Every structure is written in structure tokens, then in C-alpha cells.
Amino acid sequence: ETGVTQTPRHLVMGMTNKKSLKCEQHLGHNAMYWYKQSAKKPLELMFVYNFKEQTENNSVPSRFSPECPNSSHLFLHLHTLQPEDSALYLCASSQDWTSGGSFTDTQYFGPGTRLTVL
Amino acid sequence: AQTVTQSQPEMSVQEAETVTLSCTYDTSESDYYLFWYKQPPSRQMILVIRQEAYKQQNATENRFSVNFQKAAKSFSLKISDSQLGDAAMYFCAAPSGSARQLTFGSGTQLTVLP
Numbered sequence: 688e689t690g691v692t693q694t695p696r697h698l699v700m701g702m703t704n705k706k707s708l709k710c711e712q713h714l715g716h717n718a719m720y721w722y723k724q725s726a727k728k729p730l731e732l733m734f735v736y737n738f739k740e741q742t743e744n745n746s747v748p749s750r751f752s753p754e755c756p757n758s759s760h761l762f763l764h765l766h767t768l769q770p771e772d773s774a775l776y777l778c779a780s781s782q783d784w785t786s787g788g789s790f791t792d793t794q795y796f797g798p799g800t801r802l803t804v805l
Numbered sequence: 806a807q808t809v810t811q812s813q814p815e816m817s818v819q820e821a822e823t824v825t826l827s828c829t830y831d832t833s834e835s836d837y838y839l840f841w842y843k844q845p846p847s848r849q850m851i852l853v854i855r856q857e858a859y860k861q862q863n864a865t866e867n868r869f870s871v872n873f874q875k876a877a878k879s880f881s882l883k884i885s886d887s888q889l890g891d892a893a894m895y896f897c898a899a900p901s902g903s904a905r906q907l908t909f910g911s912g913t914q915l916t917v918l919p
Binding site: 735775777799 | 850
């Protein structure tokens with residue numbers, strides 16, 4: 688397994704369900720990201736983790752709850768979502784920011800999870 | 806506000822021809838990278854090319870090259886000898902703010918005509 692993987696690839700859920708998205712990176716990186724990509728809109732950064740610590744939360748509603756148990760895994764827990772949350776959710780990773788990695792190092796993306804909220 | 810602008814929502818090119826996609830950005834950082842990603846129908850975001858802002862030489866990766874104008878904050882992507890597999894949405898990305906975030910442009914949908 689190489690690169691960045693995401694599961695599931697497709698998810699359909701009702702507004703009262705609770706589900707989780709999983710991201711795993713095999714690149715030895717220490718920074719991980721969640722993005723939301725809606726139709727007709729640019730990628731929106733949701734959360735950033737560096738060495739398992741959350742460093743950014745871009746005003747994301749609390750119905751999205753991230754978790755980063757280690758540098759290789761990132762989860763996005765979902766509960767009581769709204770239909771407008773339907774989108775492609777992309778995970779990315781990059782080199783950490785303290786080991787000489789340059790500012791905004793290259794981010795490598797997973798294939799995404801296509802989420803549909805009914 | 807940090808912004809990245811791609812002024813061409815759609816572009817088309819004949820197979821084997823050359824096409825240039827435009828991008829302008831606005832950052833207060835002095836040392837940074839700029840990126841072009843492509844997103845084919847599979848929706849996988851794939852890095853195409855990266856430019857280091859402190860390097861005057863334009864980056865090149867096989868058929869892909871950039872025209873980087875730092876003073877003008879312009880970062881265009883040139884695709885030479887276009888192939889059918891180049892058809893995708895292309896996103897330009899630049900750093901935003903002090904939080905090591907990337908801001909992505911709205912994308913340019915490239916169609917390659919046989």
C-alpha cells in the first residue's frame with residue numbers, strides 16, 4: 688500500500704446517522720489535512736494536524752469532529768449532518784513543519800470519500 | 806485575504822498542441838512554493854508541478870512547465886504536446902496566511918480534442 692488511502696470511497700448517510708471517514712498515509716509524513724470539495728466551489732481546508740496536534744480549524748461546524756491518533760491516521764467523525772454537507776472529502780499529508788520542511792510543503796492527496804447526506 | 810485566481814473556467818486544446826493555463830495569487834510570504842494539481846474524472850488530486858518562489862528558474866516536468874513571474878504574482882502552467890490523458894480539472898495552489906495553509910483556485914477544466 689502506498690501513498691494516501693481513504694475509506695470508504697462512497698458513503699450515503701441519513702441526517703441522524705453517525706459515521707466516520709478514515710485516512711491513512713504511508714509516506715512518513717507528520718502533517719495531515721481534511722478538505723471539503725463541493726460542486727462548483729474551490730477546495731476548502733477544514734482541519735490541519737501536525738504531529739497529531741490540531742493546528743487549524745477553519746470555522747468548521749461541530750458536527751464534523753476530527754481525530755488524529757498518530758501521524759499516519761486521520762479520522763473525520765460525522766454526526767447529524769445536513770444535505771449541504773454532501774461533497775467530496777479529501778485527505779492529504781505533507782512533511783512536518785519542524786524537520787526542515789519548507790513552508791507549505793507538497794501535499795499528497797488521497798482518492799477522496801464521496802459523501803451523500805439524505 | 807489571500808486569494809488564488811484562475812480566470813479560465815474552461816479551456817480546450819487539440820491533441821499534440823500546446824496550451825497555457827493562467828493563475829494569479831496574492832501572498833504576503835516571501836519564501837513559498839506554488840503548485841499545480843490535476844484532478845481527472847477519478848477525482849484523485851495529482852501533483853503536476855511545483856515551483857519554489859526563491860528560484861528564478863521556471864520548473865519543468867517533462868511536458869509540463871511553468872512561467873513564474875514573482876513580481877506580478879503570476880504562475881501559469883504550459884502543457885506541451887497535449888495528450889488525451891491530460892484532460893482534467895487543473896488547480897493552482899498558493900500559500901495563504903501564516904498557518905502554512907494552501908489556498909486553491911477555482912480550477913480550469915481542460916478538454917483535449919482528438
